[in-house]
Amino acid sequence: MNTRMKNLKKADKEVITAKETSTPTGKKDSRKIPTDNPVTYPTDFPQHESRLNTNAVGQRATRPDGRLHGLGQTQYIDDLSFTHMIHAKILRSEHSYAKIISVDTSEAEAMPGVFATLTGKEIPLNSFGPTLQDQPVLADTIVRHRGDGVAAVAAISEQVAADALAKIKVKYEPMTPVYDVVEAFGDKSPRIHGGDTNVYAHKVIKKGDVEKAFKECDHIFEEQFKTQMVEHVPIEPHASIASWDANGRVSIWSSLGRVTLGRQDIARTLGLSQAKIRLIGTPVGGNFGGKNEITNEPILALLSRKTGRPVKAVYTRADEFVSSTIRHPFIMDYKTGVMNDGTIVARKVNLLLDGGAYCSWTSTTMGKGSILAAGPYNIPNIHVEAHAVYTNKTVTGAMRGFGAPQVCFAYESQMDTIAEKLGMDSLEIRLKNAFSNGSASPTSQKLETVVVKESLKQASERFGWQEWKA
């Protein structure tokens, strides 16, 4: 028996002994443990010295919330409950692109256990969005993707609310959708938000003269790269509780990661002063950019006003995928001019972003993606142009890196293509071109505290890059 097994056995024994002592045969334990909470939490753990040392900066300080997470003591939205609280569900669109002719909630409302329903027409200002306010809280005239909500139900339980959704009758007049971003970018595509184009954001970064440099350089590399739609997949899906009180003030507990701006957005949609709203950001079970704008908070607030009860909604995993935002797919055309010695002299980048049904954080994603697109390299001639286009697909928004993982995939893949063609090592070509202190960025910002070369050297040393044998 190895030591680890021995220790395990010993631990087992200790647990059993402890149980026997605390509950002597035939007698009830005097310490009453509530049956709905069989876990007793330790309350007298000493703190780790990393939290007790002065000169706090640089300490590997343990997290107070980490202990609570580990013990299951953290109160996420799903753990919160209020007296008379009821539950809401949202009906999603049956079409990718259609006019809404009518929404009939009468049969759902007549169901036992249903307290109220809500449609988009009942929302005081039915639009939101961090840049363009082009997204409805609940679609009332047009649905633009399958994740659009068209009606909501508040009921005694989640199950009753879900059953009631099936009783809501929505009449649609389907329109011709467009899913492909290249098609949506073209002249003949249906215009998802009207107007004369589906392009809703455009960005240019221009420095030097790329065309002239392409004529003068030794090699030109042209490649196209594409990335996919991905979801944040937080452990905790979007969740909120709203409680409207008799003073016309609403308290909202939400998994939102930004309460200041969240309250502004909620106030706008509800036509309510910000002073009438209390927004409480609960511990978030994973955000990664997906919880940076309001989702169901105004819906729950209005359902709470209608019913006089706290209303809770927790997205299912499917809701999370289809109705919350996801990462933008990019189509990236890179053209790079290089000299024989590996010096990059020009880079032209075209970015086409699948912007999904609504703007959300697209402008920011496109802006950061454009600024970063040429990579951390001293390139005198740069031309980046980016377009974001509506399609009848899931809404693309903020996600960890805001366009940077997409463009990094392209610029770093191409660096290796160039290195191979010129017979250079991957490390060598990067060190030759990388920014250093005082370098000018593609927007001509003078960069400080630049350590990209240091990171390249340090990583190569740690990895054993020079000694590597396949």
Next chain:
Amino acid sequence: MIKRGRGMACMWYPIGFTVMANPSGATVQVSTDGTATVMTGTVETGQGALTVLAQIVAEALGVSTDDVHIVSGDTDTTPTDYGAIASRTTYVTGNAVKLAAEKARQVLFEGAAPLLGVPVDQLKAVDRRIQVLGFPSKSLGIGEVATHCESVAGTPAMGSATYNPPTVPMDPETGQGKPFSTYVYATQIAEVEVDDETGEVEVKRMVAVHDCGTPINPMLVEGQIQGGISMGVGFALEEEILFDDEGRQINPNLTNYIIPTSLDMPEIEVELVKNFDPTGPFGAKGVGEPTAVPTAAAICNAIYDAVGVRITTLPATAERVYDALQELKKAS
């Protein structure tokens, strides 16, 4: 046959919003026992932000992390904060809580100066004491000073401050300007094994060397990097939302949308580059998002090194790598 390969990718990434103002406000109050309470509008999203903010305040006040309690994310009690987004919390909110703590500390210095018989600028806060510069024995406990400030002088030791990273708008035609206050840098190197018969890729090892300025809490920085790499591995090899012909998601569930589990994770070796940003709190910048940025590029470069196929469309699923290997065979 299993082929091994290595690939590197470096990156740069900005801290804070693009040009747009993104302020954070904060209030710090030192209680009569020398512990402190901080009001911030940011929200803990699991990254450990509140611990980092507590460490920054503790450093400014000369107390320990455990002496600082953070009240966060409630519009009824906490000031403006543009949120846990854009890798901005350590830098922007961190600067705000540091400035607020320094104002509270100034009140303590003003209370302590006459008691210690020196001018205010001759004091420092260290080891839970207000101490005369150069005379460690001449000092008062921070709680004692806070009590004096509050119940004798009538000026509780508190301070409020805001911070917004300075930027210059970008020219609409050329994009020229200063969109961000600061940037971070990093390199990740991947070692992969590719099965050249099935196209299956396994990431064996990732070396990640990141810049975050001063690491306020090295353990949390390492945690961010490991988490970012797991998202990067998913982005590189597995994750993709698929649609049918009618715009319906085919795989909106965790059975068919595959994210990396612990068994898919490579060995991760993390190092930090020594750096100090004078514009950040105690030299700190940030680290949240950049950790997920170079991973996919490094992995795809390693796939190329292993089997000679250049994956230009993500994710590099076994099917996609297999198809590329077949193309390569045909061509040769």
